[in-house]
Amino acid sequence: MLTHNEIKFINALQRKKERIENGLFVVEGVKMIDELLQSDYEIEALYSTSDTFLQHSFSKKINKSQLGRISNFSKANEALALVKIPKEKNPNLQKTSIILEDINDPGNLGTIIRTANWFGIDQIICSPNSVDCYNPKVVSATMGAIFRTEIFYADIATFISESTIPSYGALLEGEKLPQTNFQKPCHLIFGSESHGLSKKIIDLLDYKVTIPGTGASESLNLGIAVGIFCNQFFNYV
Numbered sequence: 001m002l003t004h005n006e007i008k009f010i011n012a013l014q015r016k017k018e019r020i021e022n023g024l025f026v027v028e029g030v031k032m033i034d035e036l037l038q039s040d041y042e043i044e045a046l047y048s049t050s051d052t053f054l055q056h057s058f059s060k061k062i063n064k065s066q067l068g069r070i071s072n073f074s075k076a077n078e079a080l081a082l083v084k085i086p087k088e089k090n091p092n093l094q095k096t097s098i099i100l101e102d103i104n105d106p107g108n109l110g111t112i113i114r115t116a117n118w119f120g121i122d123q124i125i126c127s128p129n130s131v132d133c134y135n136p137k138v139v140s141a142t143m144g145a146i147f148r149t150e151i152f153y154a155d156i157a158t159f160i161s162e163s164t165i166p167s168y169g170a171l172l173e174g175e176k177l178p179q180t181n182f183q184k185p186c187h188l189i190f191g192s193e194s195h196g197l198s199k200k201i202i203d204l205l206d207y208k209v210t211i212p213g214t215g216a217s218e219s220l221n222l223g224i225a226v227g228i229f230c231n232q233f234f235n236y237v
Contacts, residue, residue, distance in 0.1 A: 002070070011069075019132070024082050028139075029079065032139070032140070044083065044084055047060050047062045049064050052078075067080060093164070094164065094185060096121055096185040096187070096188075097124065098125070099126075100112065101191045101197055105222070106135045106137035107141050110137065113149050117148050117149050118230075120234070122150060123149070125153075127156050128155070133146065160187065161204060163187065166183050168186060169209065171197065174207070174208030175209050177211050180209050188230070211228055
């Protein structure tokens with residue numbers, strides 16, 4: 001049985017401040033936990049309504065009512081794990097990366113992590129003001145790709161300046177994506193959902209690239225835009 005204090009503690013991990021202070025984040029769902037168990041992430045505790053994970057010393061069986069009280073979702077999915085946030089490392093300046101400036105939507109970040117993983121890009125750099133990658137909605141949207149992707153939070157202007165590989169920024173005006181000759185490795189850089197890339201970052205770009213369209217919509221969803229860029233990059237190089 002879960003105590004009141006355990007339930008309160010787990011629910012508190014929905015907040016970034018509590019995740020940072022405790023060095024833990026939440027992973028939910030059998031499929032996600034199966035992916036987690038195959039990764040290098042360290043599990044602090046695992047709560048399940050079935051016997052599926054009881055062979056692990058950190059696993060504890062609970063009932064559906066208790067799982068519902070600690071789940072972030074309206075319909076809990078059989079299992080929930082508390083996972084240790086990895087120790088901070090320095091990103092690789094010369095490795096192909098997706099760089100994100102001040103993105104705010106958890107679903108977009110989760111989709112981008114999942115998309116990057118599909119196309120073999122395993123390093124993502126986020127500006128410090130971007131949404132936390134261990135937000136439960138981000139983790140869920142990655143569908144396990146977060147366990148195969150290194151995600152860093154850093155001053156992206158400094159990162160781009162210190163890197164010697166070319167940078168390609170997604171803008172509303174620029175060279176058309178299908179005509180872009182991507183070099184490998186390189187950085188693919190995207191701005192916030194509302195404002196795009198800041199002038200400070202635009203001034204650092206080696207190439208400005210746009211996704212051609214009819215202009216019927218003001219802009220593309222950020223997750224979709226990243227997917228189109230990754231597909232072009234993957235097929236070109």
